[in-house]
Amino acid sequence: MNFLILAAGTRNKIVQYFKRTFEGEGKVIATDASELGPAIYDADKYYIVPSINEPGYIDIILDICKKEKISGVLSLIDPELSLLAENEEKFKAVGTTVIGSSYELCEMALDKMQMYKWLKDHNYLCARSWMDKEEFYKAVDAREVTYPVFVKPYRGSASISISKVYDKETVDLLFAHEDDLMIQEFLNGQEIGADVYIDILSGEVVSIFTKKKIKMRAGETDKAVSFKDDKLFTLIEKFVLEAGYKGQIDIDIFEINGEYYISEVNPRFGGGYPHAYESGCDHMKLILENLKGNANMKNIGAYVEGIYMMKYNEVKIMK
Ligand SMILES: Nc1ncnc2c1ncn2[C@@H]1O[C@H](COP(=O)(O)OP(=O)(O)O)[C@@H](O)[C@H]1O
Numbered sequence: 339m340n341f342l343i344l345a346a347g348t349r350n351k352i353v354q355y356f357k358r359t360f361e362g363e364g365k366v367i368a369t370d371a372s373e374l375g376p377a378i379y380d381a382d383k384y385y386i387v388p389s390i391n392e393p394g395y396i397d398i399i400l401d402i403c404k405k406e407k408i409s410g411v412l413s414l415i416d417p418e419l420s421l422l423a424e425n426e427e428k429f430k431a432v433g434t435t436v437i438g439s440s441y442e443l444c445e446m447a448l449d450k451m452q453m454y455k456w457l458k459d460h461n462y463l464c465a466r467s468w469m470d471k472e473e474f475y476k477a478v479d480a481r482e483v484t485y486p487v488f489v490k491p492y493r494g495s496a497s498i499s500i501s502k503v504y505d506k507e508t509v510d511l512l513f514a515h516e517d518d519l520m521i522q523e524f525l526n527g528q529e530i531g532a533d534v535y536i537d538i539l540s541g542e543v544v545s546i547f548t549k550k551k552i553k554m555r556a557g558e559t560d561k562a563v564s565f566k567d568d569k570l571f572t573l574i575e576k577f578v579l580e581a582g583y584k585g586q587i588d589i590d591i592f593e594i595n596g597e598y599y600i601s602e603v604n605p606r607f608g609g610g611y612p613h614a615y616e617s618g619c620d621h622m623k624l625i626l627e628n629l630k631g632n633a634n635m636k637n638i639g640a641y642v643e644g645i646y647m648m649k650y651n652e653v654k655i656m657k
C-alpha cells in the first residue's frame with residue numbers, strides 16, 4: 339500500500355501525516371522538481387522529477403508508480419491536478435488510484451469566472467463577478483453593486499495582483515495595466531475555510547472540518563479557530579455532491595449575516611489542512627481505507643470547537 343505525493347514542495351506536514359498514518363502499511367514517496375524542496379526529505383524515499391510542463395513528465399511519474407508499486411497518488415499543486423485527472427486511466431492501468439476530482443472540476447477551480455457562473459447557475463450565494471468593466475459600471479449605475487470591489491486576475495492564485503478598489507478611476511487604471519482581470523463584489527464578512535473528504539468509493543461526503551479565519555498573511559490563513567454549524571455542513575454537503583468533487587478538497591466561504599457565500603475551491607489538501615488533522619480529522623486514514631477497498635463511514639464534524647491554529651516558520655538544514 340505505497341503512496342506517492344507529487345510536488346511536495348514545502349508541505350512537510352502533509353508528508354509527515356501520510357507517513358504516520360501509513361506506518362506499517364506501506365511507504366510514502368514524494369517528488370519535487372528541486373533538490374531544495376524540503377518536504378521530500380520527510381518521505382521514506384524521494385524522486386527529483388522534471389517540471390510538470392516538460393514533455394514526458396507523466397510517463398516518468400507512471401514509471402515511478404510501476405517501480406514502487408504505488409496504490410494511490412495525489413498532487414499538492416493546482417496546475418498538476420488537471421493533468422492527473424486527464425491521465426487517470428493510465429494510472430489505473432499501472433494499479434494506481436488518483437486521489438482527486440474530475441478534469442472539468444480541476445479546470446473550474448483555476449478559473450474564478452467559470453466557478454462564479456457555476457455557483458450562480460446552481461443558485462448558491464456567491465460574490466457577483468464581471469469580466470467586462472463596462473457591464474460592471476452599468477451595474478454600479480443601476481445600484482446593483484457598490485464600491486469597494488475586488489479586482490483580480492480571473493486565473494490568479496496566492497492573492498497575487500489582488501486589489502481592493504474604491505473608485506472607477508482605479509478600476510480603469512488596473513484594467514489598462516493588466517489583462518485578464520475580473521471585478522468581484524466585496525464580501526464583507528467572516529472568512530471560513532472547510533477541509534472536506536469525499537469518499538472515492540461511495541462518493542459520499544464523509545468528513546468536514548470548518549474553521550473561522552482570524553488572520554490572513556500573504557494569501558494564506560495565519561491564525562484560525564475551529565467551529566461547527568449544521569447549516570454550513572448541510573450547505574457544503576449539498577454543494578460538493580451537486581458539483582461531484584472527489585477525494586480531498588478545500589473550500590473558501592464567507593459568512594455574512596448568518597448566510598454562507600461560496601468563494602473558491604481547491605480540489606487538493608489546502609495549506610491550512612494541518613489544523614483539521616491535529617483536531618482529529620485524519621483524512622490520510624480515509625484515503626488509506628479507500629485504497630484498501632473499504633468505503634468510509636460518514637463522520638461529519640468529528641472534532642471539537644475552539645481549537646486554535648497559529649502558523650510559524652520552520653527550517654530544514656542539509657549538510
Ligand atoms: N470578493 C471578495 N470579497 C472579500 N474578500 C476578498 C474577495 N476576493 C478576494 N478577497 C480576499 O483576498 C483573498 C484571496 O482572494 P481569492 O479570490 O481567494 O484568490 P486566490 O486564488 O489568490 O486565493 C481572499 O482569501 C480574501 O481574503
Ligand SMILES: [Mg+2]
Pocket residue numbers: 590602
Ligand atoms: Mg483563495
